[in-house]
Amino acid sequence: MFSQPDFAGYTRNYSKESATQEFFRIFGFSPEVLRESAYRALRSATQTDDMHSQLSGAGSRFYHTFVEEVRAELDRLDEWTAKRDDDNQSSPRAYRADGLALAFVQGNSATGDLNKVLGLKKPLGNVTLVELQQSNPVPNREMTFEIFAGTAKSRPQTMWLVLYRREDDTVKLEVSLPAGVSEDGKVTGWDKRIILDDVTMSGSITEERTDERGEDGEVGVAISAR
Template sequence: MSVQPDFADNPRILTADSASMEFFRIFGFSADKLKEAAIRALRSARETDDMHSQLSAAGSSFYHSLVSEVRAEIDILDDWSANRSDDNKTSPRAHRADGLALAFAQGTAATGRSTGSPQLRKKPGTVTLLELQRSTSQDPQQMEFERFSEAVEERPQTLWLLLFHRSTDNESVGLEVSLPLGVSDDGKILGWDKRIVFGEIGANDQIMEVRDDGRNTSDDVAVTISAR
């Protein structure tokens, strides 16, 4: 299965190769950047879990590692910016010059699965909620802080969510990039227009890296690097 038909108010769901192709068509870069960032974040969380007893330590390590890895990769791309000064730690996102944007959110167990419909684990931050409402043509809620409204008004956009759901043993993460149909004032997603589902990403999955061994003076050589 690759694409679920768009009828009876069902979201368009893409999986496997179709998901990777659709992601590249929309965002202009390879979905491998997201998958490889998730693998590294899982490995970081696994190491953190070994060092700390706090239940939140591994989850925090995974989130911050994933966000950092993805933003670092995206920020070097033409027309993309992932390190805006007005995006603080509570609303990390990446923007493209034409108004396309990608935000990070923790999803429920349905995340990364073609069946079911994921929700957000936590209510999105103020800026993210306002941007979601504006990008889905809803009437945005009244903002308590005028500077938030002004910042969002300056950058009209279509906001997609990079959803993730990490397993408690840090061995896998469900991953997808999805476009909401709407969002309530309390942060509940009202439905999905399109879901680009990457499935379960494992900590021991392989990462494709480009490495120059010094002997190649023209083209880089792609080498498969697996977990040790």
Template structure:
């Protein structure tokens, strides 16, 4: 059964199952299977690497970089999209559509892909992303020291989405979500929209998103809302 959560004030709009496929393609102009295939290739690369390392090093780093390159390589074949390999891309990989729609990459927590949990990122976002999100939201509190980066951000209209992933064993939980803003220190303030793309593993094409209410600590999950 499809789920589309109503757009109440302070709550993220959440799409899952077939509604997520339709909404993703409507917004981005290409099928979400491109993302799922990229995740599967990155997961295969991860599984073939040394599994004694943590997710932040060794295989975990390989998973991230393979995912980024697979998505950008696929989007480079789409005339409407281009993988950004300019000055800010070393620490903030991006892909952009001609109209300024952007896609960046972030590692999430166990809340990723769980429609009963509020989405959280594993790490706070960097200065380039803060500027993009704050300018998109009409605020200009943060200034960068790098003129070339700032000029590039100012030159393009921005709607920056996050491709959020979380590896759980040999499965990756996956969603593409639109933040409502960021604080000066890089904390996401909430989410306007979440498009849950399900779980990707080496054996399944795509598994439906989790509907369990367990948090990272085993406690009952909370409703999805902006803080």
């Protein structure tokens, strides 16, 4: 059974245990999938060159590895797919059968910190912008970049952003729901923020898992500490 988020006109914030519960309620899988993927991406980027900055080759390697690790995990779940069509190459995302979507973006210094004003490192790309406009429609407003509008309208959905920020050997993560987006690709507010625990090279990361179906037909993901 799928659970869609509820809108209330103000930001709902979740962290620690409440974040884990809310994440699972909405998306149907454990947030450890994101944390483990971030750990593997961080390890890969660090081994490449631990002196590179976030904007260099190591930063790019982290992003691409993180995204592909998450999407590979979600592809194992019947409800989710990492659709890899043309409009998904430069704006990678994952979709659930009911239209719920996850897009991956780099956040500002407030990522993972409820005491700061969350924003994006860079404006959203055209595809993500149009899909967010579709998720948060404004009456009588034409969609930006009409070339993409037909595709967006064909799959009504709610799009969440997986925001990450890498700081040396630490990755800050949250999954948040935009309340609106401007024409120039900036998020104008947040309906909900789900803060995940930081991922570090020295932290205890859960990695061992099974993907088995229970008696009720649901996919269970068993996780144990490494």
